[in-house]
Amino acid sequence: MHMVHVLGSMAAGIAIAGGAGLGLAGNALFDMALNPRAKHSIMARINSGEATGTDMSIFASDPSRSAARAWFDEAKRDISIAARDGGVLHGWRVWGHGVVPAPDGRRSPESADVDHRYLILCHGYSGRPSDLAREAHAAHRRGFSVLLPAARGHERNADRYVGMGWLDAYDLLAWIDTLVDFDPDARIALYGVSMGGAEVMMASGLDLPPQVRCIIEDCGFTSVWDELAVQMRDLMHLPVSPLLDAAEAVCRARAGYGFREASAQERLRSARVPMLFLHGADDSFVPPAMLDAVYEACASPVKERVLFEGAGHGASSYVHPERYAMIVGDFLSRHL
Template sequence: MIQIVGAITAGAAALGGAGLTAVGNALFDFALNPSSKRSIMARINSGEGSGLDVGAYAQDPFRQEARAWFLEARRDATVEAARGGGVLHGWRIWGPGVVPSDDGRRSPESPDTAHRYLILCHGYSGQPSDLAGEAMLAHRAGFSVILPAARGHERNRDRYVGMGWLDAFDLMRWIQMIVTFDPEAKIALYGVSMGAAEVMMASGLDLPPQVRCIVEDCGYTSVWDELAQQMGDLMHLPVHPLLDAAERVCRVRAGYGFREASAVDRLRRARVPMLFIHGTADTFVPYRMLDELYDACASEVKEKVSFEGAGHGASSQSDPGRYWETVSGFLFRYL
């Protein structure tokens, strides 16, 4: 952190076009480029740091049990990236009673009659196994589960981080994979933090009718809002003109802008039932964002639930019984 702030400060001191470009590149590499040795992801991958979104789960016995189950049960799954081409990796676990046929599609002889599928989207600096607990509980309830790795994460580290925006377009490919496998599928989307932003950013896209509902847990309003928050909290740096410079670099290098990457804007076109969850003690993605997201959502059916005293991504830990009852009740109402 000291090195990256030093590089940014030195660039900012120039106060010219070249200096701001250097600042923009330094910020971009720090937050969004897993290949940079100075990046958050590189530090986590080398063991020097821990994922920002998953620290609360590390010592949870339930999560440890679920991770062991997940590592045994998971199978490789891939889709073509929506933008930029190439293959994106994830994991899938077919539900009890789901039998693939020789052509890779669901066999009509499968004893399962529910056709329920849940796509689980992890958070920034995390990986699919962070949601092993959700996957295990859903599988026990009869769901098939798909766990994509976000761009810049796990086996997709060869790409820049999409912060949910680029991943939302990729999510459409994962949805289509399920629909091709099982045209009768009833699909729910679930995401935490960056994954929550991803499913909200997908909510306003042209979702197929097989997508029945969406659950978001502690997602942010936009990439700009979240990065601006962290500029102050983590780096103690001014947003303007530094984040503006990073946004210009991101447009060139990754193909998107922080302001356009807005969950709020996409929610204004949402049509499926949505559940919004947030912990009141969340400071990483501030709790105040919950109402802005909920109010923006155009879905005729929407619910919001707060968890008193829960920090970022920790609502499921703060009151597990209430959390899982809320989520499972919502899923079964619309699937």
């Protein structure tokens, strides 16, 4: 993605005295990380097929993932919501066995399913809903209906800036309302990985309807500021200050949110539904210390955390598949 050119622009911004240089650097960082329409952005490379997102070898080589993707491609159906800032946001859904839509688009009383269980799955940064096809397939086999929104800046919602879970958490309320409108007796669980994990944590402190019974997050970050600071130090080897301050100012002006305010940690202080926190002990992308921070911040009277030894970022369910499935399945059984 011509990373050298992007980093060169940032370095030049630091070297040039005055706000103009920092403005250049802040815009370059914003475009690289959060603007899928920018020529040299991470998302543009992925959307054009020049690079892959979260499909690393440990995931791509898993046979159950390939089979689940084939199932998902066949079973998925389009679903959309009106975005609060205009336009439409897209996702995919697969109704559970026995769930029958009525002509008015709501759930038919003739539906044979009696459990009314729904799982909303939220994918990570640079990914797409199909990254969670394995989890969707497993839930569907257990009788769940599944809904997989595409995050802002991703897949069919690539016409928008990336929301890093913060903007998506508000969108998640609309996705939840769509399920409640479809089935007022719905029993809903939220599940997210990485940026999706941050998204469901950020949603935990919002005014969730009673149909949302529990939330599971896997390797989500404490805040957008904290996560970008980690990446700037460890991946880009760039100074956090003043670059990240400049990029935050750009993000606030162009995308409408700030990196510091976009905090899962703060939102969790208002969480009320049961929460399950999962993380890989060898995660170098979202440090395991963030697990401790979000767990301690969570105000829910029911909360659990599990650390998976030897697992990298988003890989806990692949390194420890049986244990992971047992923990998640047990949590869902107890709270749905």
